[in-house]
Amino acid sequence: MASRARQNDASDGFGPKRLVAMGYDKIAEEYLARYGSSSVRDRWLSQLVMLVAPRVRARILDLGCGAGIPLTRHLTLLGHYVLGVDASARQIALARRNAPLADFIHADMTTIDVPAASFDAVAAFYSITHMPRREHAGLFKQIAEWLRPGGVLVGSLGAAALPDWQGEWMGTEMFFSHYDADTYIVLLREAGFAIERMEQLDQDNEVTRFLWTVARRPTAPARAGRLRRTERSELRGIYSNSR
């Protein structure tokens, strides 16, 4: 697939995204050793596998693919086509080694140039929460465009509001930023997604929780506009607190 980055803000620009990319350049191996295994992630990876199962060779975009373990590698070994994107050069180097059947782009995920409607699924596991939250709405719109009608987004979002946070994490300077579940429901709907599943789950390998989400690009255009109050309260029932 012909894909490229319009520009690599993550490594050439300044600000939080560059900080995140540089941070993962430093901690890539340590991150994998510490967080490479997670029953929570495995469960959502299984969800993704199930959702793309009707296709023998699904096309999957892995945003913030990290070192390619487990997602990129597992999905390619199942016979799917995976395009991994990561802002960290070190993570991409590890991913190329760990998942040699996949293609990769070293770039900020918001700058990639991929054809519209070209993916059956987009995975974003633990990556969007590293991006300034003011960019999340725009990213959801891009993801909706990259997905074919009927395609799905599976990933982890923030479970509670966290305005741009910068500080020490795993011995390096890091950045996290996200909204709460109610806001994500609105933003995903505004991007045209139908939310199929949302669940707030504690991580098994760190004291934190994420809002795991399955959102589908409908085959018919979704109704535009903000959610009415009644719709919003119906949607609230979609996600549950696992604690």
Ligand SMILES: C[S@@+](CC[C@H](N)C(=O)[O-])C[C@H]1O[C@@H](n2cnc3c(N)ncnc32)[C@H](O)[C@@H]1O
């Ligand atoms: C916590 S790691 C998750 C890696 C992998 N998805 C996993 O499940 O373990 C987050 C990854 O997202 C990448 N990332 C963060 N912001 C990004 C951005 N704006 N564009 C591309 N990759 C980004 C980081 O470089 C890092 O490799």
